[in-house]
Amino acid sequence: xxxxxxxxxxxxxxxxxxxxxxxxxxxxxxxxxxxxxxxxxxxxxxxxxxxxxxxxxxxxxxxxxxxxxxxxxxxxxxxxxxxxxxxxxxxxxxxxxxxxxxxxxxxxxxxxxxxxxxxxxxxxxxxxxxxxxxxxxxxxxxxxxxxxxxxxxxxxxxxxxxxxxxxxxxxxxxxxxxxxxxxxxxxxxxxxxxxxxxxxxxxxxxxxxxxxxxxxxxxxxxxxxxxxxxxxxxxxxxxxxxxxxxxxxxxxxxxxxxxxxxxxxxxxxxxxxxxxxxxxxxxxxxxxxxxxxxxxxxxxxxxx
Numbered sequence: 001x002x003x004x005x006x007x008x009x010x011x012x013x014x015x016x017x018x019x020x021x022x023x024x025x026x027x028x029x030x031x032x033x034x035x036x037x038x039x040x041x042x043x044x045x046x047x048x049x050x051x052x053x054x055x056x057x058x059x060x061x062x063x064x065x066x067x068x069x070x071x072x073x074x075x076x077x078x079x080x081x082x083x084x085x086x087x088x089x090x091x092x093x094x095x096x097x098x099x100x101x102x103x104x105x106x107x108x109x110x111x112x113x114x115x116x117x118x119x120x121x122x123x124x125x126x127x128x129x130x131x132x133x134x135x136x137x138x139x140x141x142x143x144x145x146x147x148x149x150x151x152x153x154x155x156x157x158x159x160x161x162x163x164x165x166x167x168x169x170x171x172x173x174x175x176x177x178x179x180x181x182x183x184x185x186x187x188x189x190x191x192x193x194x195x196x197x198x199x200x201x202x203x204x205x206x207x208x209x210x211x212x213x214x215x216x217x218x219x220x221x222x223x224x225x226x227x228x229x230x231x232x233x234x235x236x237x238x239x240x241x242x243x244x245x246x247x248x249x250x251x252x253x254x255x256x257x258x259x260x261x262x263x264x265x266x267x268x269x270x271x272x273x274x275x276x277x278x279x280x281x282x283x284x285x286x287x288x289x290x291x292x293x294x295x296x297x298x299x300x301x302x303x304x
Contacts, residue, residue, distance in 0.1 A: 004192060004245030006209050007034070012043055012201075012237045018056035021107070022046055026201055026239040028121070029273075034241060036197055036266040037173035039064065039278060040121040043203065043237060044107065047114045055106035060297060061097035062288050063129045063278040065122040065171060068093045068105070069157065069179075069260075073115035079103035080298055083135055090140025092157050094168045098124065098131040099299040100288075118201070118260065122173045125267050126280045130299070138167045152188050155179035159263075161191075175264040182207065182252040189249045190261060192242070198263035200240040200248065207257035209240050210249040 012024035021044060028040030035041075046052045068075060069092050077093065078084035080102040087093045089110070095101070109115040124131070138157075144164040146154045154161060158168040159176030166177065176196070182188045184205075192198045200209070240259075242248060250257060271278060272285045279285045291297040 002245040002247070003189075003210055004198065004242040004248050006240055007243045008241040010239040010241065012239060015042070017042070018105075019054035020051075021054060021056065022048075022051040024237055026237075032271070034197065035199065036268065037123045037175075037264045038120060038197070038199075038262070039123050039271075039273070040119075041199075041201065041239070042119045043201070044119070045116040045203075047109070047112070049109050049113050049115075052107045052109070052115050056104060057106075058102055058104045059276055060100060060102045060292060061095075061276045062100040062297070063124050064097050064276075065124060065173075066095045066097065067120040067122065067158075067168075067177065068095075068117060069120075069177075070117040073107060073109045073117070075117060076106045076108060077103060079133075079135075081133065085137065087137065088140070090143070092136075092138045092143065092168065094136040094138070094158075094171065096124070096131065096134045096171075098128065098133045100291075100297045101133040102298065118203075120177075120262065121278075122171065122175060122264065123267055123269075123271065123278060124172050126269055128172050129279060129284075132299075136168050136170075142167050148188075150186050150188070151183035152186065153181040173264040173267070175262060178261040179258070180261050181258045182250060182256060184252055184254055184256040186256075187249065187251045189247050191247050192245070192261070192263050194244060194246045195265060196263035197266055198242045198248070198261070200242070200250075200259045200261050202236055202238045202240070202257060202259040204236060204258035205255040206236065206253040207259075208251040208253070209242075210251070 012026040015025040023044040026041040074088045076086045156166040157177040158166040
């Protein structure tokens with residue numbers, strides 16, 4: 001077994017998106033090669049309704065899949081195929097945009113005005129860019145949870161982990177998407193398939209991710225941990241990008257740590273990307289925007 005070294009530690013940055021939603025972006029709209037097949041990751045967390053209620057009005061997508069995971073409040077959604085509904089705390093919505101969809105997402109806070117959730121974009125391979133769009137909406141109670149003997153809790157949103165399989169399936173990138181909580185002071189090792197790109201996003205508490213032995217390309221604390229493996233400390237709203245290996249080891253801080261652990265198989269295909277549309281070539285991108293202007297963007301039968 002080999003521990004995945006920490007390649008980079010990134011602090012998510014304040015970003016304004018949609019019709020004026022204040023959020024934090026961990027990565028996206030740049031060189032996302034080290035995250036392949038993932039393109040973008042946003043943390044929308046706010047307790048000021050004026051900063052999120054304008055939401056994400058009607059907009060198109062093509063060539064990607066979006067994964068929305070809500071922790072507090074609700075997100076009301078509707079689309080050009082006639083789907084509509086709301087995802088609440090603990091729920092997940094996985095949207096395959098495929099050949100094209102136009103939709104809206106409107107966040108609503110809980111009784112105290114708190115809204116919290118994440119959105120991850122996954123790229124579609126060239127062979128599936130124009131696949132029919134579809135939704136998978138999963139309620140919180142349908143997401144399997146595992147609690148280990150030491151109190152470590154894992155929600156398996158997608159993929160297989162510790163003998164459980166998440167309810168979201170048929171995703172091109174074959175991702176594993178886990179919500180992991182480790183108790184205060186506990187050290188935990190979690191398996192991650194070697195061939196995948198992987199990252200962790202910390203959203204509660206703090207902890208230290210152990211590096212592999214050898215030269216370290218990231219800043220580390222001057223403390224010994226297993227002698228040859230100084231850890232990298234990661235706090236709330238930090239993104240940890242891992243290098244190759246088959247396991248991740250974390251030491252939880254005094255308040256414990258909660259993070260998303262996400263991995264996927266790289267597509268290793270060219271990316272042509274502008275706004276909400278991601279294709280393989282600039283010509284395909286120009287065609288998509290031409291179709292938007294001409295009213296021929298939507299390929300599937302639309303709802304009433």
